[in-house]
Amino acid sequence: MTTQIIIVLILTMFINGMTTLSYAVRIIGVRTGRIAITFSLFNILVLLSRTANTLQAPLLAKTVEQHLKQGVFSNELIFRYIIASCTAGAIGGVLLIPTFQRLLLKAVVHFSIYRSVPRLFYLGFSGAGMQFLKENIRMPTKQQLLALPARNNFPWRIFFYNVVATAIITIAVLSCVYAAYLNPEYRTTASNLSGVINGVATVLMALFIDPHLSVLTDDVVLGKLSEADFRKFISHMILARIVGTLLAQVLFLPGAHLIAFLAEKV
Template sequence: MTTQITIVLILTLLINLITTLSYAVRIVGVRTGRIAITFSLFNILVLLSRTANTLQAPLLAKTVEQDLKVHVASNVAVFRYIILSCTIGSVLGALLIPTFQRLLSRAVMHFSVHKSIPRLFYLGLSGAGMQFMKENLKMPSREHLATLADQGSFPWRIFLYNLLATAIITIAVLSCVYAAYLNPEYRTTASNLSGVINGGATVLMALFIDPHLSILTDDVVLGKITESSFRKYISNMVLARIAGTLLAQLLFFPCAQLIAVLAEKV
């Protein structure tokens, strides 16, 4: 495995880990009562994720270009590994959510008092900050996992939407890049179709998933539902995300074939 692919795998894992941790942000906002500050601080990690995302696609595209120059007809195993790294990153993110909730809650309360990002970074990297991280490492409890199935009023339609949107977002760039193997003459057109594929998933999230999560967040703040029920809801959405990365394995190659055809027709 080349250095480029190794970097892509690491970046993909990081992107999916941060995206999965984003589900914990609403819980922290509800707990601290400072939703705006919570999202503002998390956006620092989002910047890291977006930077990794901008590096991922060019590195992968360069690998495909190099393969085509030496007449490699297919390299599907690499793409399967990349999708697998999405799953691993999502699972790691899910396992780190309890720890991340504690760390982000501490960061929110510290920033609320001192109102300084540099000072917040200094605290996090100090000996006391490292000790706090060590003391607050926590895995999801068995009791919480055991209650996930008890979701009588859980909107499974939203679960399916999140599963499908995650699968589409996972393979959007990958299928478009892989389509270059299937139709090399139109590989530039194929790569540019990733925005169209991602757009469909973005619309799905913007119209159905995000508004529903926002309503639930407000309901917790207003006391209409309990924080425990909200946490179980978020946990199910995390499971939907993990399942979506697994579904992406099935959709990847058919989607690449479709894009290879569309690239020639548009």
């Protein structure tokens, strides 16, 4: 396995870990009552995740270009590993949630007082900050991992949408890059179709998933929904992400063949 692929695997796990942790941000927002500040601080990590995402595709595309020059026209196993790293990143994010919540809660309280991001970073990497991290490392409890929502009010439709959207987002770039093996003459067109595929998943999330999550967040703040029920809902949205990355293994190759066909026809 080349250095480029190892970097892609690491970046993929980081990106998916950050995406999973984004669900925990809502819990901290409603707990502190400072939703705007909470999301603002988390967006700093999101910026790092998006930067990693911009590096992922070129590194992977370069690997494919090198393979094509060497006469290699199939390397499915590497892409399977990358999708598996998406699952690993999502699971890693789940394991980090209790620790991340404690750190973010402390950061929100500190920022509310001093209102300085540089000072927040300075304290975070200071001796006291490292000690706080060491004392607050936690793993999810069995009750948190197995929390079940009430059957009569859980929106399983939203769960299904999240599974599908996650699967599409997971394979969007990968299927488009792999399509270069299937149709080398149109590999540039195929790679540019990743934005279209991602757009479909983004629309699905913007129309159905994010508005529902926002309404539930407001319901907790207004006292219409208990924090315990909200946490159960969030835990199942996280589960939907993990299931979506597993579904991506099934959709990856058919998606690549579809992209290779569309690249030639558009």
